[in-house]
Structures are given as C-alpha cells and as structure tokens.
Amino acid sequence: MRRHRGVALIIALLLVAIGTLVVAAMIDDGEMAMARTRNLLREQQAYSYARGLEAYAIEVLRRDQADGDPVDSRQDVWANALPPTDVPGGKIAGRLSDMNGCLNVNRLVQGSDVNAVERQRWDRLLQILKLDIGLTEAIIDWVDSDSTPLPRGAEDLSYLLLTPPYRAGNQPMRHVSELRLVRGIDAEVFAALEPHVCAAPADSALNVNTASLQVLMSLAPEMSEVVARRLYNEGRARYDSVDMLLSQLREAGLDPGDGSGLSVASSRFLAESVIDMDGIEIAYFSVIERKPAQPLQVVARSRGSF
Ligand SMILES: [Ca+2]
Ligand SMILES: [Ca+2]
Structure with missing residues (x-):
C-alpha cells in the first residue's frame, strides 16, 4: 500500500514537472516568436536603409561624373565616408571606394594570348610582396581557356589529384577569392595579394x-x-x-x-553600408558600374562581406 502511494506521488510529481515544462515551453515559444518578428522587422529596416545608402552612393557618383572632371582620385567627393549617423531604430554609416586601383587578374589573358605587359606587372608585384613569381603562370592557366599548362603553371591535372578534386576555371574569374583555388595560393599568400589585385571585367583598367x-x-x-x-x-x-x-x-x-x-579614372565602385540596429551590425555591399554615357548600374550585391 505504502509502495503504491510512493508510485502515485512520483507520478504526481512527474506530471507537475511536465506541466511546468509545457508552460515554460509555451512562454519560450511566445518570446521566440516575438524575438523572431522583431529580428525580421529589424532586418527589413536595415535592408531598406542599405538600399537608401546605395541610391545615395549612385547619386554621388552621378554628380561626380556630371561635374565634367573625368579624373578619379581619393580626393574626390565620393571618397569621403559617411560617418555613423543616427536614424530611427539605429545608426547608419557608409563609404565608397573605387575598384580600379588594382591589378586585374582577368587582364592577364587576351583572347588566347598572354598579355605580356600585365604579366610583367604581376611578376613584379609578386616579387615586391616576396611571393613566388611562378604564381603568375598558375593564375594565367586558371584564367586561360586552354588546358595546356605553362612551364610553371597548373591546369586540370594539378587539381584533379587533390581531395576533393576540381578543374581549372578556364574562364575569367568572377570574384577575387577564386584565387584561393589556384595552386600555390594558400590563405597566407591570398591575404598578402588581396589588397592589390582584383577580378574585374577584362576591359576594366x-x-x-x-x-x-x-x-x-x-x-x-x-x-x-x-x-x-x-x-x-x-x-x-x-x-x-x-x-x-x-x-x-x-x-x-x-x-x-x-x-x-592604365587609366586615371575608375569604372567600378564598391559601396559599403553598415547598419546598426539594436547594437547588431549588418554590412551590405553593392558594386556600382559607371561607364561614360551610360546610366550607372548596380552589378552585384552582397551582405556580410564582399
Ligand atoms: Ca586554362
Ligand atoms: Ca594554359
């Protein structure tokens, strides 16, 4: 009899415990749902601010073009950053940088030929950065459409033996981070190269x-x-x-x-917006292309990093 009472007591306690858990879960669910809603709203608000800053950046670049001075330098109005500014719900900040002050990986190849002038610039840059000059040929092989390796280059065969295996790009790079796939370019080499190089359209000077x-x-x-x-x-x-x-x-x-x-003007710009909502920072990036006698256009967008 006593044993039965003991079991009944344990069951009663268990039910109370489960009941408490259920209520806790319900409260938690409610708070979670509210937090999710708040986060979604904040995210949408941040995105709207970022699009606003993008439109502002386009306007700044359009005015810079309209002022009749074809030269772009870091002393231009577009190069002035927008300092953190209070807005309803948080803070916004932005800056524009040009994307033409770099050696463009896609200029190394011209049709089916190697661009000798660009190649020499890359060789010298690698030397200045104390990196292996042989990397130039591996990069050329990655971008050129053929599968014949240059003496110090690397085509499919160099990559198919890796785990996991992959093939050479054999086309222009879309993003500079593609360099990390090229033989010999590890995280350290890429970190040294990245500030000086880019992957832009081949006509980008x-x-x-x-x-x-x-x-x-x-x-x-x-x-x-x-x-x-x-x-x-x-x-x-x-x-x-x-x-x-x-x-x-x-x-x-x-x-x-x-x-x-070489040029003294820029055709591509990176607009970076940092939106701070409730202490959470989100960075947005837009690549804006500006060509003579053409409307400015956004050719890429990303969030978090570019
Ligand atoms: Ca190739
Ligand atoms: Ca090749």
Missing part, C-alpha cells in the same frame, strides 16, 4: 590614382620604393593623365612602357 604603393611599384622594372612613395604621395596621388605619370617615371630613369591598361 588600372586607375593609377587609387593604386596601392606596391601596385605603383609594379608599373616599371627596378622601381625603388622611394620613387613609388613619391608617386603614391601618401594616397593623395592625382594624375590628370596617364602620360603625366609616365613622364615622371621616365624622368626618374625608369621604363614604364606605353602605359597600356
């Missing part, structure tokens, strides 16, 4: 006004850092024409070639 010190150094053989620093002018370089830069290089006793693939 290198803007010498926004190039890094190392990219400027790659424009002529034997350029000393002292000369490059003078050209770089602590990031405030502003050449009105490529010829102006070339003549400065020649005056310094250097041979920069004919300046093919």
